[in-house]
Amino acid sequence: MAPSIIDAHDRIKDFDWTPSYSTETGRRYPTKFKIPGKTKDPFKTLVREYLSMEQEKDDRQYGGLEDALARGGAAKKSDRGWMEAVKLVLPMLVYAEYAAMKNMSQLVDTVDNPELRQGYLTQGLDEQRHTNQEMYLMRYLAKHAEDPEGFDRGMKVRGTNAFGRASRLCFENFFVNDPIEAAITLSAVTETAYTNPLFVPLTEVAAYNGDNVTPGVFLSIQSDEARHMANGYSTLAAVLSVDENLPHVQEAFDRGFWNQHVFLDPLLGGLYMYFAPQKINYLDKWQEWIADDWAGGYVAKLERFGLKLPKYFAHAAERMQWLPHTAGMLAAATWPFHWWRFPGPTEADMEWFENEFPGWHAIYGEFWAGYNALTDPKAGMIPLQALPSPPPLCKTCMMPCAFPHPGINSVRVVPHNGKPLAFCSYPCEEIFNQNPTRYLSMRAFDDIFHGVGLDEYIIKNGLLRADGKTLVAQPHVRDDLPMWTLDDIRRCNVEIIDPLQVPPPAAAASSNGSAPHGEA
Amino acid sequence: MSDKAPAPPRDFTYINSVRRKPSEYEAVNLHCQPDARGGWDIDPGLVVENNRIAWELSSTKLDHPDWYAFRDPAQLWQRSYVKLQAEQERSIERTCEDAIAGGALADLDETWAREILGGHYRVWSFVEWGLFRAAFTSARETLSDSLSAVFTFEAFDRLRHAQDVVWWMLALEKAVPGFSDAGAKEQWLEAEHYQPMRRMVEEIMHATDDWAEVAVVVNLVFDPIVGEVALSRLVGRLAGPHGDSVTPMIVRTAERDRRRNQAWTRELVRMLTADDVPAAAENSAVIEEWLAKWTPLAIAAAEPLATVYERIPKTTGSFREILDAAVNAQAEMVGSLALKGARS
Numbered sequence: 001m002a003p004s005i006i007d008a009h010d011r012i013k014d015f016d017w018t019p020s021y022s023t024e025t026g027r028r029y030p031t032k033f034k035i036p037g038k039t040k041d042p043f044k045t046l047v048r049e050y051l052s053m054e055q056e057k058d059d060r061q062y063g064g065l066e067d068a069l070a071r072g073g074a075a076k077k078s079d080r081g082w083m084e085a086v087k088l089v090l091p092m093l094v095y096a097e098y099a100a101m102k103n104m105s106q107l108v109d110t111v112d113n114p115e116l117r118q119g120y121l122t123q124g125l126d127e128q129r130h131t132n133q134e135m136y137l138m139r140y141l142a143k144h145a146e147d148p149e150g151f152d153r154g155m156k157v158r159g160t161n162a163f164g165r166a167s168r169l170c171f172e173n174f175f176v177n178d179p180i181e182a183a184i185t186l187s188a189v190t191e192t193a194y195t196n197p198l199f200v201p202l203t204e205v206a207a208y209n210g211d212n213v214t215p216g217v218f219l220s221i222q223s224d225e226a227r228h229m230a231n232g233y234s235t236l237a238a239v240l241s242v243d244e245n246l247p248h249v250q251e252a253f254d255r256g257f258w259n260q261h262v263f264l265d266p267l268l269g270g271l272y273m274y275f276a277p278q279k280i281n282y283l284d285k286w287q288e289w290i291a292d293d294w295a296g297g298y299v300a301k302l303e304r305f306g307l308k309l310p311k312y313f314a315h316a317a318e319r320m321q322w323l324p325h326t327a328g329m330l331a332a333a334t335w336p337f338h339w340w341r342f343p344g345p346t347e348a349d350m351e352w353f354e355n356e357f358p359g360w361h362a363i364y365g366e367f368w369a370g371y372n373a374l375t376d377p378k379a380g381m382i383p384l385q386a387l388p389s390p391p392p393l394c395k396t397c398m399m400p401c402a403f404p405h406p407g408i409n410s411v412r413v414v415p416h417n418g419k420p421l422a423f424c425s426y427p428c429e430e431i432f433n434q435n436p437t438r439y440l441s442m443r444a445f446d447d448i449f450h451g452v453g454l455d456e457y458i459i460k461n462g463l464l465r466a467d468g469k470t471l472v473a474q475p476h477v478r479d480d481l482p483m484w485t486l487d488d489i490r491r492c493n494v495e496i497i498d499p500l501q502v503p504p505p506a507a508a509a510s511s512n513g514s515a516p517h518g519e520a
Numbered sequence: 521m522s523d524k525a526p527a528p529p530r531d532f533t534y535i536n537s538v539r540r541k542p543s544e545y546e547a548v549n550l551h552c553q554p555d556a557r558g559g560w561d562i563d564p565g566l567v568v569e570n571n572r573i574a575w576e577l578s579s580t581k582l583d584h585p586d587w588y589a590f591r592d593p594a595q596l597w598q599r600s601y602v603k604l605q606a607e608q609e610r611s612i613e614r615t616c617e618d619a620i621a622g623g624a625l626a627d628l629d630e631t632w633a634r635e636i637l638g639g640h641y642r643v644w645s646f647v648e649w650g651l652f653r654a655a656f657t658s659a660r661e662t663l664s665d666s667l668s669a670v671f672t673f674e675a676f677d678r679l680r681h682a683q684d685v686v687w688w689m690l691a692l693e694k695a696v697p698g699f700s701d702a703g704a705k706e707q708w709l710e711a712e713h714y715q716p717m718r719r720m721v722e723e724i725m726h727a728t729d730d731w732a733e734v735a736v737v738v739n740l741v742f743d744p745i746v747g748e749v750a751l752s753r754l755v756g757r758l759a760g761p762h763g764d765s766v767t768p769m770i771v772r773t774a775e776r777d778r779r780r781n782q783a784w785t786r787e788l789v790r791m792l793t794a795d796d797v798p799a800a801a802e803n804s805a806v807i808e809e810w811l812a813k814w815t816p817l818a819i820a821a822a823e824p825l826a827t828v829y830e831r832i833p834k835t836t837g838s839f840r841e842i843l844d845a846a847v848n849a850q851a852e853m854v855g856s857l858a859l860k861g862a863r864s
Contacts, residue, residue, distance in 0.1 A: 002616075003687055003690030007690055008690055011689070011690060016649070017705070017709060019726055020722075022719070022723045023726070028729065047680045047684075048687070051606040054606075055602050058603070062599065094552055095554075098553060101668070106657075108656045108657060121656055121675055128669065132597050132598045133598075135547060136547070138532075139548070142532060148529075152530070153533050156533075159560045168561070172565050172566045172574060176572075177568060178569070435569065437571075441563065442564075448562060466525065466526040467525045467526050470525070
């Protein structure tokens with residue numbers, strides 16, 4: 001008779017011992033949290049079962065991809081705009097998975113509990129799985145998508161892209177941090193609150209837009225997340241069982257929620273509502289998954305430990321109405337800088353926006369009308385040139401300081417050691433002030449490339465197609481419109497400007513409604 | 521002249537592959553980790569309170585201009601790794617089931633079961649646990665994704681074997697009246713003959729912060745000497761004469777992992793000491809220093825296991841012969857690395 005899993009699990013809890021020859025001075029990742037000895041791995045995963053389960057899932061998922069190919073050009077049947085959204089998100093997402101893997105190897109060093117240590121290793125291998133799955137998907141699309149350019153190099157150019165750099169900063173919070181704070185951010189916030197709206201509705205949008213390739217990969221990834229949420233809950237419950245940890249946990253929770261919200265909500269909302277004809281109202285999904293399920297369910301259950309909803313939650317909720325639309329507008333305004341194409345909304349799209357978000361047209365209608373008028377290179381102008389000044393980038397989150405929308409801009413510019421720094425919101429400023437050193441080493445896109453011509457930026461960062469003259473990025477996905485070339489960009493004569501180094505014209509502040517010193 | 525645009529590349533364009541097109545292994549692994557030197561990613565990212573950044577060149581004394589040049593000779597990525605280990609686990613499970621169902625355990629030598637399986641082999645699960653922890657924290661610090669992957673897989677190898685030992689003990693408890701592994705942890709912690717081995721494992725786990733040193737010590741010193749003697753020779757090879765057909769099969773899976781881990785570590789050493797690497801001589805010297813420091817400790821960890829050998833009913837040859845063979849084979853393997861450091 002085979003041993004029972006319970007017996008096996010009870011026995012493997014005993015692997016750890018207190019070292020006597022080498023004290024733990026080599027502990028690499030110090031934490032301010034007190035970690036109790038007694039914690040539980042609710043999943044009791046044994047390696048043997050784990051391997052069998054994951055192999056089955058891998059066979060199904062990779063088999064599905066191969067089948068989709070065998071059925072004939074599945075990747076080419078997707079909506080072309082939607083493919084650009086996938087092109088945008090995959091290189092960013094890969095770093096989230098990779099950073100999560102690093103978090104797990106830190107926790108193995110930090111958390112003295114053999115049950116959780118084994119759970120962390122299996123999650124570490126899961127994160128390796130997700131990294132490999134997303135890379136495989138990206139390469140699959142580089143091989144088979146209608147327009148592959150961008151899929152082939154997103155991993156290289158993400159580091160010099162304004163939004164790519166913001167994504168790196170967001171996900172670096174998963175491990176470049178106190179290991180327990182990092183775990184709270186990763187598991188209690190991102191995996192528990194955001195992986196559902198990321199992987200579940202995203203597969204719906206993909207399927208609505210004819211993409212039969214991406215959903216299989218994303219749903220297979222999501223099937224590992226329940227185990228990760230449980231790991232995160234166990235870690236959180238363990239630290240919350242020590243009273244003196246509560247203030248640290250609350251601060252970590254506050255910061256973790258905000259640093260994920262500032263990047264993930266604009267990103268996800270932009271993906272779900274722009275790019276493709278079939279849309280999902282992200283605000284509805286946010287309400288369902290983040291406000292109702294996470295804040296109202298998961299966090300409410302933690303109240304018995306004294307933990308409260310992140311203090312910035314209400315502020316985030318207020319911003320949600322317009323956040324994704326502003327992000328979409330900013331990403332579109334800077335379209336030549338990216339490794340993806342950004343199609344403007346059609347009349348039907350704009351009607352959808354106004355119906356779903358009454359007032360949308362008054363705020364964004366003019367911009368998108370202008371955008372669509374500038375899709376043809378003959379127009380000789382890119383939308384960025386219509387802005388009086390580009391918004392500065394936030395020192396804490398690196399997102400443009402233009403939120404929640406151009407009419408209500410919460411940008412704050414403050415001096416720091418004789419230099420002006422911009423913050424997109426009061427929480428970002430507050431978080432920066434808690435630990436300025438943490439954020440000062442990473443330079444924003446506009447600080448790095450200030451004074452560089454757009455044409456030079458495009459060449460140096462490999463953003464030209466195989467012909468050496470046509471841009472990877474385009475403001476449309478249509479075959480009946482010409483593609484923009486480097487010559488077209490040169491005619492526009494655009495230079496990258498860091499508005500904190502060159503004061504914008506006085507008119508700029510009034511026309512975009514910004515109030516550079518404090519909340520507008 | 522045709523206006524037809526050149527065909528798009530239809531593959532990743534940023535991987536410096538040895539072949540015309542990146543292999544599947546290269547495509548799904550390489551450049552997921554930002555470059556500690558900046559490179560395409562410009563700067564080192566966020567800073568932790570103790571001034572640490574995501575990845576630091578100082579995480580190892582070794583130096584290479586391009587850490588992404590490392591390739592696992594086994595070309596494993598998650599899918600192929602999981603497939604490989606799932607197959608090994610199914611083999612173990614079936615072998616064990618068949619042995620129990622077929623009554624093979626009736627032939628099990630009682631002293632072998634008590635002293636070696638319930639005692640010594642169970643103690644080995646603690647060794648694997650310590651090495652799992654060392655490998656997984658090293659995975660955090662490595663300077664490329666291809667190195668992170670081999671360390672993560674090695675961590676998993678170690679935990680897999682540790683759990684297999686425990687699982688096999690539980691199966692024996694159910695199938696063999698009176699069998700128990702109780703007291704193994706006390707032996708690990710207190711028995712004199714295990715203390716040099718425990719000391720070495722603890723020093724690898726806690727005192728060795730250089731991730732490359734962990735690879736060199738574990739895969740080029742500890743495993744070839746201590747693993748060879750304590751696991752392969754004392755447990756794997758001698759099980760058969762004691763009516764034990766299951767244990768050698770489990771040990772062989774660990775040996776297969778060991779060969780793979782030794783192969784990638786040798787490849788790492790080769791990469792770091794190649795003639796075209798500016799720091800080749802310095803790298804060689806550092807590796808030689810590590811080998812010189814740890815090899816005597818490994819021999820000292822294996823020597824007291826003579827006590828365990830004496831308890832095995834049916835042996836061939838002396839313990840000294842076994843130990844000498846392991847030490848000589850390790851020296852020969854290290855010699856084949858052709859290190860050319862200052863010490864040579």
